Amino acid sequence: MTGRAKAVGQVIAVTAVVGLLVLLGWKLAFGNGGGASAELAGGGTPVAPDFTLPRIDTEGGDLTFSSLKGKAVVVNFWASWCVPCKDEAPELQKTYEKYRDQGLVVLGVDAKDFREDGKRFIKRFGLTYPNVDDGRGSTLGKWGVTGFPETFFVDREGRIVGEVIQGGIDLERNRERYAEGIRLALGDSK
């Protein structure tokens, strides 16, 4: 092979390797399965990833997550087609009613779902806490959501605390961790 052909071959090989590394970096940075959830599991208290999404509990208007700073937030990722999400919805409503005077907000994120189905779900279960539509699932990678339902707790400083609850909050195995998450989010030292 001539020196020139060899150089061209090397350039092509290096370009291909760099391209694959860029794709790998992209996947690690923006893919699902890591995100804030992984940082929390590693012992950290990550800042809750911000987002702005359209509300589906009201007619029109967006909700920006960072606008809730100063409040304790229970962030619940759900979808209308998810059966455990139906089971836990009344419990989330009860939480909202019980703690709202203490500055706690329940925020529902309806992901990978038809927004009209989400609206029907909210009406059916009489949910009065804010809910946003994330049909594209744009928040899932940053938060590290791997399935539905999944529930996070964010304190008044905007940091994720406690444990991520996978599966319904109404399940016996999750009750204690759910109560602990609310306590930590509220900054209750008891």
Added chain:
Amino acid sequence: MSRLVIVVVAALVLATAAVAAGPPVQADLEAEIVCPTCKTTLDQSNAPIAVRMKGYIRERIAAGDSAAEIKAQLVDQFGPGVLAEPPKRGFDLLAWLLPLGAVAVGVVVVGALAVTWSKRRSTDGEPSDARLDPELERRLDEELDRFEG
């Protein structure tokens, strides 16, 4: 005769146009839309959202929407990732061009290598008119004579 040919050709053209402009086919759309949770096409998935999307497509076909309209509605809700084939515009155009580019580069590289190798072979082989050393030629003739008896 020529009139008959014209009539047949016209009928074929009209029939093709009618099929192309007809209502979208459920099975075709299910093969062109990806389930957002399991990442396979709808026709290969029974995930709850895939089942719901199949129902939605059925409703929209019955309502008279075209395939393009149904796809646009699903992209608006779930993002461009629901399309099994990326759109042929903007950044997504790369998905179509890169394989063609890779093939073109491959053809150029293989061609360059073929030319290089063929040149090397012609220089390595040495000219065929090279003559044997006279002493060797004499010995070879003797051996052949003896062999042939």
